[in-house]
Amino acid sequence: MxxxxxxxxxxxxxxxxxxxxxxxxxxxxxxxxxxxxxxxxxxxxxxxxxxxxxxxxxxxxxxxxxxxxxxxxxxxxxxxxxxxxxxxxxxxxxxxETRLDNVVYRAGFAKSRDMARQLVRHGHLLVNGVKVDIPSYRVREKDIIEVRQRSHEMTPFVVARAEAGERTVPAWLEAIPTQMRILVHSLPARQVIxxxxxxxxxxxxxxxx
The missing domain is CATH 1.10.1050.10 (Ribosomal protein S4/S9, N-terminal domain)
Known part of the structure; x- marks a missing residue:
């Protein structure tokens, strides 16, 4: 690749x-x-x-x-x-914007898109309960993205929980750091990008x- x-x-x-x-x-x-x-x-x-x-x-x-x-x-x-x-x-x-790696970054679960891409590739993310390790996977409205339970105590995710709220999450997403979960409420319009x-x-x- x-x-x-x-x-x-x-x-x-x-x-x-x-x-x-x-x-x-x-x-x-x-x-x-x-x-x-x-x-x-x-x-x-x-x-x-x-x-x-x-x-x-x-x-x-x-x-x-x-x-x-x-x-x-x-x-x-x-x-x-x-x-x-x-x-x-x-x-x-x-x-x-709707690439999975970008969504993970936008939600504040990674400090950069490169870091988010690596987290996705290593299989730490689930989309609607199914493991997805393709960074270019496109999320859809009403999707639920979450970190695998056994990955919650990994350093990147511990840091993400500790720094929750420091970065603004776009209105079309909802990040729930305590559960390491991201809710996709809608697809983004240009004015919110x-x-x-x-x-x-x-x-x-x-x-x-």
Whole structure:
């Protein structure tokens, strides 16, 4: 399975914004983008021409990197969003938000999406009572996600219970840390998705091909 194995902080610096890929490190003074707020590489400080294509490509890269999705899968999500009724950009963000790894992260059970992805892959999560170890699994309205009983005392989940309430949980989800359970009340509308992405630029990029 293809996956990115490089330095996460370089990705934030490339996009010139925090993608929150390293959990609590992103909020501290040691965050590299606070120290070096310019793209990595020997030409990182050089001025680049902000063409329309570059803006669209950077927006697509920012969204893909934030959610931890590689190009082939991201392109597949776009094509699915385009086939669905409604606005393509909003459909795309809804697909990304309803990935199981993102839901675990949004509920505060993991400090980053990478960490949430690992917890899912290792089989610690149940969806409606059935073990699911596929991070890209898409949750649906009324789904119940919970941590396996025998995994409750693992360090990540003990920390999650101790830090419950420190991060805002989206309105379409309900986290119950005492039971290590997440309730999916509805699928997210665009206005409740706080991801700083201009999805229309992504649609414009892919519509050219």
């Amino acid at each position: 293809a996956r990115y194995t490089g330095a996460d902080c370089k990705r934030c610096r490339r996009e010139k914004t925090k993608l929150f890929l390293k959990g609590s490190k992103c909020d501290g003074p040691k965050c590299p983008i606070e120290i070096r707020p310019y793209p990595p590489g020997m030409h990182g400080r050089a001025r680049t021409k902000e063409s329309e294509y570059l803006l669209q490509m950077r927006e697509k890269q920012k969204a893909a990197r934030m959610y931890g999705v590689l190009e082939k899968q991201f392109r597949g999500y776009y094509e699915e969003a385009h086939r669905s009724t409604g606005k393509t950009g909003e459909n795309l963000l809804r697909i990304l 706080d991801t700083p992405v201009q999805e229309q630029l992504i649609v414009e990029l892919y519509s050219k091909n």
